Every structure is written in structure tokens, then in C-alpha cells.
Amino acid sequence: MKSYDGCWTCRLRKKRCDEIRPVCRNCSALQITCHFGNEKPSWMDGGFGQKEKAEEVKREVKSAAARRRGTLPMDVLEPIAAEPDNDAGLATGGLNEQRASKCPPFPGPLCVRDLAPSQYQALDRRFMMFYFDHFFPFLFPFYKPLLLEGGRSWIMELVVGNQAMWHTTLCLSTYFVSVALDGAISGPNVCKTLAWEKLLKQMGVTFMMLHHNLEEVASSNTQDLIIKTSRIMGNIIQLQRFEISVGNFENCQKHLSAAITLLKQIFRAADNVIGDGELPTFYGVLSQMGRPLWAIKSQQSGAWSSDQAAFRFYSALLIVDDIIISTCTEEPPRLLEYHAQLLTNGGSPDERPLNLEDFIGCENWVMLQIGEISALDTWKKSIRKAGQLDTMELVARASAIKQALLGNLARLDAAANTPKTHWLGLFTLYNDHLPPMPGGCTAFVTRVWAHAALLYLSVVVSGWQPGSAGVRENVVRVLALLEQMPTPELLRTMVWPFCIVGCLAEPGEECRLRAMANALVPHRLFGAARKALEIMENVWKCRDGLTIDTDFAACVCSLGYVSLLV
Incomplete structure (x- = not known):
């Protein structure tokens, strides 16, 4: 017997729900948005709105299935004529259904309609290498960690080992490949605009999933919480930096607030483990993420593990973002209490936990x-x-x-x-x-x-x-x-x-x-x-x-x- 207290997504799909919050097993398995809450959604009207939402969920299931197979969803690279997006087209002044249906697919290398599954996987890998080789260095040209610190290998390790990071990184790389090919490929700008708008919408869904993940781990007090929370923080900062680079500032305060909350939770979780009642040192937090791959006796640092290196990188970006946005909001930096121990400890740059010149x-x-x-x-x-x-x-x-x-x-x-x-x-x-x-x-x-x-x-x-x-x-x-x-x-x-x-x-x-x-x-x-x-x-x-x-x-x-x- 199906539940009548389950999530609204399962009710819409007429499936039995196990009522796990914030994401039920059905939605988690399909990697789709799990809508839940006491109030009935406006689209659950038993009429047109419900039918339209059902079609939207079907498309989401189809897109997620492509991700689970390790392929790139079709609608990331080209608009689907049969299912026009009514609210896409911000840069074109609004596109009606008739105009969208006449848009031909991307020409040349971006036509992926006839690729075999193995070719999809190869395309994903090439897009991912584009990110490692070109996009990441473009965004962060000063970040060149020494081999003795582990270099930049953590980026690949984290992306490959984290499903959410893999998906978001693939989205980012897809966008930049599209821009890179824009000058080399002729074709209707309308189609390219639709693809970019769909990508930004998909990023919005990703942010919502990350917030759900945050709620899922917030109740835990284990050491595993530190690693899981730091990964969510990294995802949020990475996506925010991408949004900023493409000129989307609508959600920057909300996302920054979420990332700051996560950083503070990480320090509190480390304090619960260490148990001395004081704000843990940055190295104390890093120690709760595991051991470095190797250590140098004369230095506190070593070859950081992928989670340690990622936490250092994203913490540095977050400190900077918090300082800069404080100049625009008439409020002091919300991480001001962390500045002394993260940026000034020790008499020489080598003794400071974070040297911002290495990052920005x-x-x-x-x-x-x-x-x-x-x-x-x-x-x-x-x-x-x-x-x-x-x-x-x-x-x-x-x-x-x-x-x-x-x-x-x-x-x-x-x-x-x-x-x-x-x-x-x-x-x-x-x-x-x-x-x-x-x-x-x-x-x-x-x-x-x-x-x-x-x-x-x-x-x-x-x-x-x-x-x-x-x-x-x-x-x-x-x-x-x-x-x-x-x-x-x-x-x-x-x-x-x-x-x-x-x-x-x-x-x-x-x-x-x-x-x-x-x-x-x-x-x-x-x-x-x-x-x-x-x-x-x-x-x-x-x-x-x-x-x-x-x-x-x-x-x-x-x-x-x-x-x-x-």
C-alpha cells in the first residue's frame, strides 16, 4: 500500500514512499528532486499544473539516468524542440514555443545525437580533462601547489570520487567548451542561449540538492561529518565561482551564507572531537580529515590528502569572498574571528595555515x-x-x-x-x-x-x-x-x-x-x-x-x- 504521507514527488509519480527526509530512497536512487513538506505544492492541483509537473519530473528522471550511466544529458548541449522551455531565453528577450521548435541543433562537434554510449563516456572524459587542463587554471591562475604538497592531483581525485562534484564539474566544463567553440562554430545564437540557460537551471537544482545533503549530515557528530560537510562547502563555492564568472549574481549572498555556515559547523565538529572547548586550529581541523600522504618533519604541512587539500583551497576562497562582500553590505566579515589563526599565525609565510597569494x-x-x-x-x-x-x-x-x-x-x-x-x-x-x-x-x-x-x-x-x-x-x-x-x-x-x-x-x-x-x-x-x-x-x-x-x-x-x- 502506497503512503499518503510521503514526498510530493512520489505522490506525483504514484509510487510508494519510505518517507525518509530530506531525500527519500526513490528520489535518491533516481537522483531527482525530492519535494516534501506539510503544505501542498501549488502545482499539485489535479489538473494542468500537476500534469505539467509530471512531465517535468519525467524529463528529470531521463536526464538523471544519463548521468548514472556516465553520459552527458542531451539537453545540456542542445535544446529539445518537442519540449521548449518557457522561462529560458533571458538573453533573447523571451522565446516562444514556435521559435524554440525551429531551432536546429548545434552543428559540428556539439551534435551528440548519434553518439554511441561509449562515445558519450569518451566525450565526458574529454570535457573533464578540459576542466583540469584549461578551465581550472583559467579561473585560478595563481594556484600552483608544489609537488611536495601534493600538487593539484586532489582536484581529479575529489571529482572522480564525489558524484556531486563530478556532475557539477561536468556542467562547468560543458559550458566553457560551448563558449570556446562559439567562435569556431557557426549556428543560431538562440540554440546556444537555450543550452546555457538550461545549464544554469540545472545548477540551481544542484544547489538545492546540496542544501538537502547539508540537512542530511547536520545531525551527525562523527568525524565523517567534517569530510562530508567540507565537500558540500567546496561544491557550493565552486558553483558560486562559476556563476560569478558568467555574470550571475542573483544568489551570491545566499550561497555565501551557506558556505560560511558550513565552515563554522566544520570547526564546531572538530571541537566536539578534540574536546578542549576552544576554537580548533586549522591544522587541528585538517587532522580530523585523515593523515597527509607524507609529512616533512621540518614543516607542519606535507602532501595533503584530497579532502585536506580541497578544504584548504575552498577555505581560502571563502575567506576572500567573505571579506570582499562585507565591503558591499555595510557589515564586518562574518569570518573575522578566524582571520588571526588562518592568516597571521607564525612569523613567516611558511608558518601560516593559508597564504592567500598562493590561491588568489x-x-x-x-x-x-x-x-x-x-x-x-x-x-x-x-x-x-x-x-x-x-x-x-x-x-x-x-x-x-x-x-x-x-x-x-x-x-x-x-x-x-x-x-x-x-x-x-x-x-x-x-x-x-x-x-x-x-x-x-x-x-x-x-x-x-x-x-x-x-x-x-x-x-x-x-x-x-x-x-x-x-x-x-x-x-x-x-x-x-x-x-x-x-x-x-x-x-x-x-x-x-x-x-x-x-x-x-x-x-x-x-x-x-x-x-x-x-x-x-x-x-x-x-x-x-x-x-x-x-x-x-x-x-x-x-x-x-x-x-x-x-x-x-x-x-x-x-x-x-x-x-x-x-
């Missing part, structure tokens, strides 16, 4: 000070609202931040001609995706971020004064640095500095900033930089109406939503 090309001290400026901004606004602002205290706090930035900039300049060497350095010649620069790319990127941080500090302390001497000095310096970039694509690692400099630029400098953004082609792969240009242009339009009380957060939110500029 910017040294820790800049990000730490941007986080401090954001916290100072929040403090200033709350105290001023209460009528208790002490200007001398504000200046004193700001002076300490400014001196830290200027002191480190001076150190950076002094070390500009000092070559960096490390063991097995000869292999960097064959594994370097960055252009050669005097002093290195990380020093260049760090310098740009530092001068942008000084601009941010000026706005927080003195208000919106684009014409002031201090602001003009740093705007001119950053613009000069950005125009020295050896390749335009390097700008994608400095989007936040690019945006704040652009917002404070003079009219005569606008064309230089537009040229930098327009040099990033194809535009589809540089969503954050394009969004930064859109924010700047919005500020330029209302430049005469800006007052001294305007801040950077107001500029970023002038489009009606918060954009994560990373």
Missing part, C-alpha cells in the same frame, strides 16, 4: 586590512547613528590600518628585485599560466589591491571625495599599474580594485577603464569584470548627484542587488 595572487596583509576597514566602517556607522562618534578615535583606528598598508607596500617595493626560489622550481617553467613580470605577478597584484585598499580607507574615513589629493594619488597609481598588465586577462584577479578605482575616477579616465574591460573576450567568461564596469557606468551617470555621505557599498548596490566582485 594577493598577500594576506592586504586582505586582512580590507577586512579591518570594513569592520571600521560598520563601527563608524553604528556609533554615528547613536550620536557618539569620536572623530579622534576614528582617525586613530584608521591611521593604524594605513600604516600597516604603507609599511607593507614599502617592503614589497624593497623586495621587488629579489628572486623567489623553491625546491623543484625548474618545473614552474612548464606549469606556469602567468606571464613573466618584474618582481612576479603576485607582487604586482598585491600592489594593486593595496592601493585600492587605501582608496577604500579614504572613503570610509573622509567620505566620498574623488577630487581629494589622497584619492587622486591612489587612483592614478592603480590606473598606471593596470595599464602595465602584460595580458588583459590578469584583470579578472583584480575586479574589486578595478571597481573601486573606476567609481572614483574622473570623466577623462572613463575611456581607459572601458578599454580594460572590453579587452576581456569573450565577455561571457568575465562576468565579474563586466559587472564592475556596469557599476562604474551607473556611478558615472549620477556623478553630480553624489554627496560626501556616499560610500562604496552604495555604489555596488546601485544596480539593486549585491555583486560579489571576485
